[in-house]
Amino acid sequence: MAASKDNEEASDAPSSPKKVYKDPDDGRQRFLLELEFVQCLANPTYIHYLAQNRYFEDEAFIGYLKYLQYWQRPEYIKFIMYPHCLYFLELLQNANFRNAMAHPANKVRLCCLL
Template sequence: MTSTLALSRNNLPKKTYKDPDGGRQRFLLELEFIQCLANPTYIHYLAQNRYFEDEAFIEYLNYHQYWQRPEYIKFIK
């Protein structure tokens, strides 16, 4: 039964997610997160709650390194 279910899922057309606002909301959320990293109280909170020991969080921080590029850094206040 599971193989039939898996087979039928493979035959479904692939749906591509279309961001309704063209990525604006994601951009703003990520910008807000980056700006929060400048707050010592927030950094202290992250450290106290051991976020810096969480591999997934470290990867999330690494993902945001693109904010160092000139075309993005100009938005940081």
């Protein structure tokens, strides 16, 4: 009987408060870092660097590229200074394009298009 009384007391006790992470700058740092990264995708040499260093083989990185597509929405696109970065972000959703960017000749072709 004492055990059931202990259980009742334990359930009546207030639960300990959960620690909730509060971003000290309300996401401004993350916003700026993601904006900077997306705009780096305007540079074919940088895309080639990512391919050469096998970033495109990492499923987490591919997921991050997919997540970054929110930059195409009107409330975010207004912050983009190099709009062709969004075109390259879209192309990077395709595995064939990611693989092709590992070859230096394709980097040169993209540079010529700009």
